[in-house]
Amino acid sequence: MSRILSAIIALLLVGTLAACRGNDEFSRFVEIDRAAWGYGDTVTVVVSHLDSLPSKKLSVGVVHNDDFPYQNLWVEVSYTDSIGKLYRDSVNLQLADEFGRWQGKSLAGSHQYEATLSHAFPLADSTRVNLRHIMRVDTVRGIERVGLTVSRLP
Numbered sequence: 001m002s003r004i005l006s007a008i009i010a011l012l013l014v015g016t017l018a019a020c021r022g023n024d025e026f027s028r029f030v031e032i033d034r035a036a037w038g039y040g041d042t043v044t045v046v047v048s049h050l051d052s053l054p055s056k057k058l059s060v061g062v063v064h065n066d067d068f069p070y071q072n073l074w075v076e077v078s079y080t081d082s083i084g085k086l087y088r089d090s091v092n093l094q095l096a097d098e099f100g101r102w103q104g105k106s107l108a109g110s111h112q113y114e115a116t117l118s119h120a121f122p123l124a125d126s127t128r129v130n131l132r133h134i135m136r137v138d139t140v141r142g143i144e145r146v147g148l149t150v151s152r153l154p
Contacts, residue, residue: 025050027061029147035065037143043131045148047123055120059149060091060131063112068142070135071096075146079129081122090134091115110144120153 030043050056060075072095078088093115096102104113123129129148133140 026150029145032143035144037140039138045129056123057151059114059116061114061147063145064142074134076134
């Protein structure tokens with residue numbers, strides 16, 4: 001009887017730990033020098049430790065401060081798969097609402113916000129994903145970090 005109870009407790013513990021991970025498989029943010037992201041400064045994130053399921057959900061995240069002068073930030077996401085096919089999409093990160101209130105999570109003058117791309121992407125381990133802003137200015141001030149979260153599809 002105690003072996004059965006121990007096995008049930010072990011299964012519950014493993015299930016609980018797996019549930020805590022959620023659907024996120026990978027997340028990494030890269031710091032932007034002097035909180036000023038230049039148009040030509042492409043940020044490259046190498047994704048790793050992905051499961052074998054082919055399609056993934058990509059979310060672009062940004063950490064910015066109060067010096068960010070706009071309501072939104074447009075970011076281009078691109079990568080080339082293992083057979084050479086180029087994937088490219090853009091995402092609009094709506095960082096402030098119509099009243100100028102920052103969206104997302106805020107702590108001590110820094111604000112974090114994520115937006116999910118509109119469709120699934122086939123990603124493999126060690127894929128290099130490139131992020132660059134596509135705003136109408138050369139340098140966007142107030143951007144502290146930019147990053148990528150890869151999740152399983154629900």
